[in-house]
Amino acid sequence: MREGLRAGPAVGAVAPFVAVLAHIGPAATWLPLLRRRRFPGLAGQGRPGHVALTFDDGPDPVSTPHFLDLLDGLGVRATFFVLGENVVRHPAQARELARRGHELAVHGWTHHRPWLPSPARDTRELGRAVGVVREVTGQVPLWYRPPYGILTSGRWAACRRAGLRPVLWTAWGKDWRQDATPASVRATVTADLRGGGTVLLHDTDRVSAPGSWRAALAALPGIVRDCRAAGLEVGPLLEHGVVGTDRAREAGRGEPVTSEAAPFRSTAPP
Template sequence: MKARHWPGGRWLSGLAAGLLAYIGLPYLLVQRLGLGTVRQGRASGEQVALTFDDGPDPQHTPAVLDALAAADMRATFFLLSGTAQRHPELVRRILAEGHEIGVHAARHRHAWARLPWDAYRDPVQARRELERLSGSRLRWGRPPHGAYTLANLLGLRRARLTPVHWSIEGGDWARGAMPQGVQDKVRRELHGGAVIVLHDSGPGARVTPTALPEILREMAERGFSSVTLSELNAAPVTRPELPARLMAGLDRRLDAQLGIRPALDRRGGLFRLQPLPFPLAGLRWPDGGVIARGTPALEFHVNNPLLVDLGLRQFIPRARREFGWVAQDWRERPELQEAEFIYCLSVHGPVLARLGFASVPLAPLDARRLKLWSDLMHHAYGTAPRKSQPVLSIMPRAEFLRRFG
């Protein structure tokens, strides 16, 4: 007797496949992995791009513009074309003060809640209206909520707009958001080339005008300046870059699971720190003393995307400066106080030796395991694997604090 098939099963399978193609793939490849979108400039640079969504707003946009003018910084405003047509004086002021305009939408609706034809037509309509209003050629598009479907991707392409996402989300829109919380989040995550999203209208505008002056002060204090997206000169993510993005995402997940934190909680820095009992056995200091397994220690991990962007020539002066951040953390963070030495397991032993670290050979099995991992990372980041073998780079606490503290 033949099994009966439920007649709706094939229909549901087709619907699931359609939704995967229409929403699932754009969500994974574009929204999450960034394929085809601009979301980051040079990690080693001193420029970032502040961006503001949902405006213009006659109540809040002027305060944002005043703060930017006071700090002598520029930004990109992703505008709703309907609102812009009601407040053309704000559009003129944005452009007159050296900022840039991008296309947000004609109507602020999540792409997943739109009919396909409406999602396709919206960026085309919004660009046409904003270009007529501003008298300038627009390059950038960011749909509401940074959400994509096949339809609005095709619409952005039809409108000849480059999609823009972000690498730092201020969270000003969240329920209960406060200026201090937004300032702290941007401060922690601030890094070279960052594309930062805030809001000058909608729920985020309750917070952003108050938070912005301190954010700009912190940026300037750390040597960063905000420029327009065109000035940031960032390129869209391409397929060869996806392995590097996956590797960076894996790094972030492992950091969260293992309690690894950036020095001074600055995500854009070179070094991330993990206090732990020393995990290896059978190793000795260059003077012959035993490095006892289980000794409280501080392991540092290198920010690989930043290292790739810097190159080894620029790495050494940057490392000298940021080891000062590590020293400050080591003195001040309670959970680091018991660490007797600092170490790194890497193929960069010769470079770290120039900074005063002792190089200790590893057991053959540990060396092979670390070399395989190092080669995998180099391939993911599109760089040639290092010929040097992994070593333990190590320095006692007192010496490290004397050199860098």
């Protein structure tokens, strides 16, 4: 009996740790190597002749229009992972994204860090974000990328309930940093870029270093030029054939790229 009484408090002390571990454990998919090798669909790997171009954190009436004008000039459409609160604040800008032919996806309602378990909040906020995108733009979002790329168990479950597919990235520009430059963003993207990859950039500095979006904007023409010089199309996730999606199988767009695909090499001039 005494041993049982002693074991009770010990089990009670361990239980919160187990709960937190179960909550944050799926966030290990943030690790690029693990994601590419074990979860290629989550990494955003698609058909080998295509690169998916994606932007996070908008829409922003100050910076997003510059990206839209530049993308028009480049003849490229992209996927914008928007925050629900920003769609509510700037509905005209969200509608403009759709009007110009870009795909809207969900980045959450806010850009908070999910360290404490709150599955009810995750479900409520993600469902709210999906509803706002549909109401404002008429688009039905297909994809979800969590803030900071951190997929907790609560976010996984909320994503499934909302009918979304989680997609992270295979290459990013680290364009949110104070020291980001057009050259550093372009070099960082191309260092990890392969055919079938998904590129992450940001069309706003709302949760980044002030003015950092300008580095991403200036790097964008070179990134697109690099892809085209390598014989790769650039477009939204909708056209990417992400590994494991029904759309990719139904479209019959060829076998998706594997983790052993040859690394991207640019032959375009800087």
